[in-house]
Amino acid sequence: xxxxxxxxxxxxxxxxxxxxxxxxxxxxxxxxxxxxxxxxxxxxxxxxxxxxxxxxxxxxxxxxxxxxxxxxxxxxxxxxxxxxxxxxxxxxxxxxxxxxxxxxxxxxxxxxxxxxxxxxxxxxxxxxxxxxxxxxxxxxxxxxxxxxxxxxxxxxxxxxxxxxxxxxxxxxxxxxxxxxxxxxxxxxxxxxxxxxxxxxxxxxxxxxxxxxxxxxxxxxxxxxxxxxxxxxxxxxxxxxxxxxxxxxxxxxxxxxxxxxxxxxxxxxxxxxxxxxxxxxxxxxxxxxxxxxxxxxxxxxxxxxxxxxxxxxxxxxxxxxxxxxxxxxxxxxxxxxxxxx
Amino acid sequence: xxxxxxxxxxxxxxxxxxxxxxxxxxxxxxxxxxxxxxxxxxxxxxxxxxxxxxxxxxxxxxxxxxxxxxxxxxxxxxxxxxxxxxxxxxxxxxxxxxxxxxxxxxxxxxxxxxxxxxxxxxxxxxxxxxxxxxxxxxxxxxxxxxxxxxxxxxxxxxxxxxxxxxxxxxxxxxxxxxxxxxxxxxxxxxxxxxxxxxxxxxxxxxxxxxxxxxxxxxxxxxxxxxxxxxxxxxxxxxxxxxxxxxxxxxxxxxxxxxxxxxxxxxxxxxxxxxxxxxxxxxxxxxxxxxxxxxxxxxxxxxxx
Numbered sequence: 001x002x003x004x005x006x007x008x009x010x011x012x013x014x015x016x017x018x019x020x021x022x023x024x025x026x027x028x029x030x031x032x033x034x035x036x037x038x039x040x041x042x043x044x045x046x047x048x049x050x051x052x053x054x055x056x057x058x059x060x061x062x063x064x065x066x067x068x069x070x071x072x073x074x075x076x077x078x079x080x081x082x083x084x085x086x087x088x089x090x091x092x093x094x095x096x097x098x099x100x101x102x103x104x105x106x107x108x109x110x111x112x113x114x115x116x117x118x119x120x121x122x123x124x125x126x127x128x129x130x131x132x133x134x135x136x137x138x139x140x141x142x143x144x145x146x147x148x149x150x151x152x153x154x155x156x157x158x159x160x161x162x163x164x165x166x167x168x169x170x171x172x173x174x175x176x177x178x179x180x181x182x183x184x185x186x187x188x189x190x191x192x193x194x195x196x197x198x199x200x201x202x203x204x205x206x207x208x209x210x211x212x213x214x215x216x217x218x219x220x221x222x223x224x225x226x227x228x229x230x231x232x233x234x235x236x237x238x239x240x241x242x243x244x245x246x247x248x249x250x251x252x253x254x255x256x257x258x259x260x261x262x263x264x265x266x267x268x269x270x271x272x273x274x275x276x277x278x279x280x281x282x283x284x285x286x287x288x289x290x291x292x293x294x295x296x297x298x299x300x301x302x303x304x305x306x307x308x309x310x311x312x313x314x315x316x317x318x319x320x321x322x323x324x325x326x327x328x329x330x331x332x333x334x335x336x337x338x339x340x
Numbered sequence: 341x342x343x344x345x346x347x348x349x350x351x352x353x354x355x356x357x358x359x360x361x362x363x364x365x366x367x368x369x370x371x372x373x374x375x376x377x378x379x380x381x382x383x384x385x386x387x388x389x390x391x392x393x394x395x396x397x398x399x400x401x402x403x404x405x406x407x408x409x410x411x412x413x414x415x416x417x418x419x420x421x422x423x424x425x426x427x428x429x430x431x432x433x434x435x436x437x438x439x440x441x442x443x444x445x446x447x448x449x450x451x452x453x454x455x456x457x458x459x460x461x462x463x464x465x466x467x468x469x470x471x472x473x474x475x476x477x478x479x480x481x482x483x484x485x486x487x488x489x490x491x492x493x494x495x496x497x498x499x500x501x502x503x504x505x506x507x508x509x510x511x512x513x514x515x516x517x518x519x520x521x522x523x524x525x526x527x528x529x530x531x532x533x534x535x536x537x538x539x540x541x542x543x544x545x546x547x548x549x550x551x552x553x554x555x556x557x558x559x560x561x562x563x564x565x566x567x568x569x570x571x572x573x574x575x576x577x578x579x580x581x582x583x584x585x586x587x588x589x590x591x592x593x594x595x596x597x598x599x600x601x602x603x604x605x606x607x608x609x610x611x612x613x614x615x616x617x618x619x620x621x622x623x624x625x626x627x628x629x630x631x632x633x634x635x636x637x638x639x640x641x642x643x644x
Binding site for chain 1: 486527
């Protein structure tokens with residue numbers, strides 16, 4: 001087995017979990033910890049990618065370019081990357097982030113819409129940075145569809161394509177099939193990004209590596225959207241036990257988790273009812289806090305909202321449907337009460 | 341009653357759906373020609389079948405007929421920039437369905453009268469046609485600080501042109517929310533959803549208000565009124581639910597946000613019904629053509 005490259009996305013995926021409230025000080029401290037521990041790639045941006053500050057998602061408390069700048073200035077060896085979702089971000093923000101100093105962009109689309117990434121992957125290569133394709137909600141499509149979509153990204157010039165389990169809905173067998181299909185189809189790197197809704201984030205990451213994944217993602221203390229991700233420190237510990245030496249300092253990451261990241265978190269991330277319901281229904285993880293809010297506002301059960309979103313096949317970026325579903329459930333409830 | 345001769349340039353899907361809409365609605369326009377470049381294309385075949393004149397020589401036959409007064413351009417931005425010049429020289433009015441935007445944006449219930457003498461108008465984008473009226477409905481009651489719209493469209497209803505240039509779509513649509521809708525700043529975000537069966541076009545518009553006092557009932561009435569105006573020419577245009585006020589944290593503080601949820605079901609003339617995004621483009625273009633045609637006839641009447 002080759003040594004997978006580790007990308008830490010605490011400062012991107014984790015921003016969902018704390019409602020986009022990272023400060024420049026926190027970014028500097030976390031980047032310093034990761035950089036010194038030897039993590040090679042650190043992703044920093046709004047949770048929804050560059051320019052993600054919207055009413056729909058929530059606004060960054062600190063403008064994200066300031067956070068990215070702080071990360072670029074702090075990192076000594078690590079590459080700073082950002083996420084980019086076409087339609088949320090435009091070429092303008094991609095250019096600006098490159099001017100600040102990011103060295104990689106991860107272009108994320110729903111896993112059937114790869115052709116939308118062409119404009120941006122090509123631009124990234126023109127700007128001479130690394131371009132990674134990110135196939136979100138990979139549980140919704142079979143391996144061969146994902147491989148075809150990944151192939152498109154490769155043809156635009158991507159350096160790597162990720163299988164992204166945005167809903168935390170995949171089991172190890174699914175991950176193996178998908179990563180293997182991409183490995184067979186592509187001549188570039190293949191990556192895997194996990195969420196922990198079913199308690200499988202580390203297990204799935206191991207399955208991906210066994211299937212040949214060249215790159216994997218983690219977040220410190222699992223600080224990511226919804227049920228969180230594979231903890232970066234636990235990935236390193238697991239790889240050490242498997243005899244795969246990433247050269248990353250486990251002790252450094254454990255200290256970072258305990259001393260820097262834990263105090264930022266509103267509470268530990270656990271697989272509670274809402275997170276499990278979300279993964280089980282195949283709902284995008286960043287919906288969690290919005291679903292909780294709507295459930296409270298309209299006196300509904302969060303699980304009911306999650307189930308309906310799953311049925312409607314909502315994808316990334318469709319947080320507006322939460323309100324729509326909530327209002328529909330309220331109407332249904334009224335109907336039932338009037339029958340009673 | 342006399343009619344104004346019109347032509348459609350471009351025999352692709354948009355041109356074909358527009359053809360059926362013009363034929364279906366008896367008004368001031370007489371569709372005399374559909375012009376494409378491929379004699380074997382489905383669009384030209386359908387034009388012949390419908391008894392409409394057809395040409396596979398592009399704009400040539402349109403320019404050759406002095407009776408054609410209005411031309412719908414359903415080709416591409418690049419092609420329109422050239423056609424716009426030729427049509428202008430030939431004294432023909434152009435209704436541009438491409439993203440070229442040579443002329444001003446036109447959204448029928450909002451600014452048609454401002455541009456009634458224009459010789460070239462642009463139909464913005466599907467999401468622009470769907471959501472600009474809703475932002476305008478709020479801004480005519482209370483100043484709009486920021487407008488944001490999320491357009492969710494079935495993947496199958498999004499053509500390669502839009503897919504290769506999402507930047508252009510977001511920019512054009514946001515511009516329309518500002519220039520025509522009256523917002524101070526705006527964002528437009530598209531989502532392409534591949535769900536099966538395909539979903540009907542759904543738009544959510546967030547309108548942030550930075551005023552202490554505003555009359556929500558007046559805003560609601562204004563939104564309902566404009567929805568009715570649009571539904572007169574796009575029958576499948578409706579609100580999914582009554583507009584609500586939600587308070588959200590923004591860079592300008594915690595502000596009241598009017599949340600408007602809209603859907604657009606197509607008429608099913610040529611496109612499937614879920615493709616409300618395409619339907620609203622052709623239906624709006626037809627509406628604009630109809631108004632220019634009747635304006636033209638009125639002027640002729642006066643001159644006599």
